[in-house]
Amino acid sequence: MTKSVAVAEAPEARPYHHGDLRRALILAAERVLEREGPQALSLRAVAREAGVSPAAPYHHFKDKSDLLTAIAEAGFDALGDTIKAAVAVDSEAKMSTMGVAYVRFARDNPALYRVMYDVSRNADGMPDKTHDGEGGGFRMVEQAMIRAGVDPGDDLNLKLWCISAWCSAHGIAEMVGFAQFQPMIEELGGEDRFVEELLGRICHAPSMDTH
Amino acid sequence: MTKSVAVAEAPEARPYHHGDLRRALILAAERVLEREGPQALSLRAVAREAGVSPAAPYHHFKDKSDLLTAIAEAGFDALGDTIKAAVAVDSEAKMSTMGVAYVRFARDNPALYRVMYDVSRNADGMPDKTHDGEGGGFRMVEQAMIRAGVDPGDDLNLKLWCISAWCSAHGIAEMVGFAQFQPMIEELGGEDRFVEELLGRICHAPSMDTH
DNA sequence: TGTACATCAGTGAACGCGCGTTCACTGATGTAC
């Protein structure tokens, strides 16, 4: 509910001050990405999509790369939420459930996923929140690994298993779309099954503790 | 040895006709990538680096994307050669040897590696030569898998193991550089050891045939 | 409750830049006779 004004304006007229342009810009960026892909993600395009002038974003972000960082961070948050939701449904919270959810997110938001890792590469890593944060993705993987039988006391081993799983999921996410794999995907009855098969060859409880 | 000309030119004067500009452009692109990164890889920059006018490349490539495709293909060839060389040294031709060589290539040529996969994503897959070709990378992985104990008769299973390994190597290659992992890398005594640890958790003979 | 004023968050025009691509051209090469 906004304050009423003395003179009625055109119904959709945005007030001069936006209210939460920072957030609006990030949402606009996601729409641009989905609609036009990562190449089209310019600061100007985002401003255009949000309905503001090209100079407006500079009141909320230092420069373009600062905006990209925020977009990537929002993406990693969304990824974490997706995995969380998948785990909530699967009572056993299996690694493969999480892996499939991970890859699905990447496949459903390919351009955003691309930006997330492009930014990470430039920033020498993913957001700290994702890696170390309490509700972050890595923590969830850790817990699933422990449930799968990895000794939680051996910290180095546990971490290596998590990183190994995450890297695999990332590699799969980037490559499932390759045309060469499509016949096999059909044979297996869909992308999710294909991903399960790949993940199954990577994370399988029996050998996890033998290292 | 070039034909001598009646009037002596400045020593480095390139003849009007280049001879093999197509190849020279690809090499120039690799230099640009190494020196300035993937963002700087414009058609004009490549022409500049090769010492020709911006219009010259159009006699050898349909457009920019055609040039990029050729660069990526050359990159995949070089990757294949690197793996081949590593296998030649290691008499057992272990998976981990190949994996480490793969990741080393990606780390030594980060910008080229990026372009290789960017192009692959746009082209819906890596070059056929790499995937299906006789001396291509996938074939080498196949053979190593067979040596490691995967039943060569079960074609689907064999292929899934190869894809799984390749995806993992790719994921690792993209993420080893992340700052979060650096302490662990030091602890393990270097990047190659870290990569070996990760790969060891992914490809380990005992369970390969149990599927 | 009103008023003066600082601050915030927009505008829109302008800047210089490098890009991909096209064009009419020209120099060099190779082939037919």
Add this chain to the structure above:
DNA sequence: TGTACATCAGTGAACGCGCGTTCACTGATGTAC
């Protein structure tokens, strides 16, 4: 062996474009008194 000519592989100027960023500005908001 020489010459005419088609073809090939370059040049360099020009095009229009969208970009990131800056600037002086202005409208709206909130605070002090």
